[in-house]
Amino acid sequence: MSAASFRRPTVIALVGPTAVGKTVLSLEIAEALRAEIVSVDSRQVYQGMDIGTAKPTAAERARVRHHLLDVVAPDAEYSVALYRRQAHTIIARLRESGKPPLLVGGTGLYFRAVCDGLVLPPVPPQPELRAEWEARVAAGDLAGLVAELRRLDPVGADRVDLANPRRVIRALEVTKVSGRPFSSWQQRESPPFQTLWLGLTRPRAELYERINARVVGQIEAGFVDEVRGLVERGYDYDLPAMQAIGYREIGWYLQGRVSLDDAIASQQQATRRYARRQLTWFRPDERIRWLPASTARTREFLDAVRERQ
Structure with a gap:
């Protein structure tokens, strides 16, 4: 060809x-x-x-x-x-x-x-929120953030790489700041x-x-x-x-x-x-x-x- x-x-x-x-x-x-x-x-x-x-x-x-x-x-x-x-x-x-x-x-x-x-959602990085969540990850509580994401946006949780703290934090960040589930941004x-x-x-x-x-x-x-x-x-x-x-x-x-x-x-x-x-x-x-x-x-x-x- x-x-x-x-x-x-x-x-x-x-x-x-x-x-x-x-x-x-x-x-x-x-x-x-x-x-x-x-x-x-x-x-x-x-x-x-x-x-x-x-x-x-x-x-x-x-x-x-x-x-x-x-x-x-x-x-x-x-x-x-x-x-x-x-x-x-x-x-x-x-x-x-x-x-x-x-x-x-x-x-x-x-x-x-x-x-x-x-x-992508028009939500800029939120340093204070990220610092809080990154501290939880560092303390071994990624599972807690994943559970929170599943509660707030179960559809999004199925799409996000839950083993990647950065992806989980971004999904939570968008959901919290925008007031809409991360998965709803289409x-x-x-x-x-x-x-x-x-x-x-x-x-x-x-x-x-x-x-x-x-x-x-x-x-x-x-x-x-x-x-x-x-x-x-x-x-x-x-x-x-x-x-x-x-x-x-x-x-x-x-x-x-x-x-x-x-x-x-x-x-x-x-x-x-x-x-x-x-x-x-x-x-x-x-x-x-x-x-x-x-x-x-x-x-x-x-x-x-x-x-x-």
Whole structure:
């Protein structure tokens, strides 16, 4: 398929849970279409956080150009609204150059913001509220904040990454300040392009085996040293970025709170739960054409692209 066939304003989105196999397939699709990849991952924007976020390797990035990786330092403020602006700028530039944008990742809220024109609530950060809630998280009461969010906005609680204190705090912040549940903010602005949605899936047992194996592989690849190095460079364990799955658990180990084996088991469990939340987010979307990762080939995805053009 030639890039010329993508002169219409179309963006391709490849979605799916973590560890399903999106990276390998996305490289093959991008090469076939002469596309460039736009990462849709809320953790891969952070510099120096490579192994634990399963960021594409240098070799993979040499094969296909990637965007929105290594955007900010781990202690920098980064928001969905900022991601949306940056992604739209990149997509427009790619379209102008005749290159198909291929959006790849598993952060559902980022996809909604970029492809569905989701407008984020006009609630600025509330330093005093955040300080209060962050103190509770530091004291080990994230569960209490989650319970409060479930009480105030049960629908929103099902959509938010409840293992991510930053996401929980933001949902509470919007709900408290606006007087409306976080989930009720459904304002949309039509983006200047249409999206072709493709999804990659695997049987749950197979997916969980891959997740467990990935975590072990990350440890073998030096993940503990990566986390230790971030801390030595001054990035505190309590930073929102350092509370991401994996970094949080290895942080516990480095602080002497758990054994390495327990940290690994906790990371595996948290990642499996995250995969379930991703599927809960994407599955109801009837626009997504799902193909099985175990048997699907690049040609099937290219055929799906042709059918939707």
